Amino acid sequence: MDDLDIDLWRAITKLYVSDPLTHCYLMYDLIYEYGNIDAVFSVDYNGIVSYILIWNGYRVQGVHLWGYDIDLLNMVDIARDKPVYIHLYTDDYSFSRKIIDIVNQNAKILEFYDMVVDEKSFIQYNNPIVHRLSLDDIEAFIAIKRIQGREIGYEEAQRILLRGRYYGVYIDRMIVAIAGRYIALPEVWVIGDVYVHPDYRGRGYGKAVTSAITRDAVASGAIAMLHVDTENIPAINLYKGLGYRVYRKRIWIYIA
Structure with a gap:
């Protein structure tokens, strides 16, 4: 990605300020993940009308397409060697199918809710066994991620814990529930990676770490904003119990 000129940066800032919940990934990645991203913008005299943001993670590629300029897809490289999530800011199925035609890969259309809560509507769920994770918890964190289905090494675990701000629940010296954040900006945090060990579900641990x-x-x-599959009713009810509400429904395209 080329260096941003001042006029484009002003347009990006204006866009973010107008709708932080929509453009938080763009702003966060430009500030904190600049070396791992690519972005292309479609601009007219009114400012940015569409953009595509590519985050190249070690294990997965995240693609955010805002606006309806599908031609932007032809200006970036969609990964072929790792899973890809294409985030759309619409629930228009006809538009998503056009995108699948362009990427020309086997893909699955998923529906997600963006759920949000603020300080006024938050309903705190207290549980004294919730523990703020630190570098002292790396081995236990690696273990719960392995149960989750994700093998990570020491360096990756260290990076996640330092950047992600995680909470966990310990039972018998084993972490059985985790939740963290992906993004932290003054206007919005994106919460995610909520996971509970299968043997310890139904005990309120997921609610406790999310709280x-x-x-x-x-x-x-x-x-606070999080994303949840529209078919995951238990998780939706858990989040509603903390005061979260459905903000919008969006389509994600998953390419294995």
């Missing part, structure tokens, strides 16, 4: 990281988000003055 802990959400508490930090809203205490900072930000809106």
Whole structure:
């Protein structure tokens, strides 16, 4: 990605300020992940009308397409050697099918809710066994990620814990539940990676760790946002129990 000129940066800032919940990934990645991203913008005299943002993670590629300029897809490289999630800011199925035609790969259309909560509507769920994870918890964190289905090494675990701000629940010296954040900006935090060991579900641990990281988000003055599959009713009800509400429904395209 070429260096941003001042006029484009002003346009990006204006776009973000107009709708932080939509453009938080763009702003966060430009500030904190600049070396791992690519972005192309479609601009007219009114400002940015569409953009595509590519985040090249070690294990997965995240693609955010905002606006309806599908030609932007031809100006970036979609990964062929790792899973890809294409985030659309619409629930228009006809538009998503056009995108699948362009990427020309086997893909699955998923529906997700963006759910949000602020300090006024947050309903805190206290549980004294919730623990803020630190570098001292790396081995246990690696173990729960392995149960989750993700093998990570020491360096990756260290990076995640330092950047992600995680909470966990320990039972018998084993972490059985985790939740963290992907993004932390003054206006919005994106909460995610909520996971509970299969043997310990139904005990309120998922609600407890989600409450802990959400508490930090809203205490900072930000809106907390998370993404949940529209068919995951237990998770949706859990989040509603903490005061989250459905903000919008969006389509994600998953390419294995």
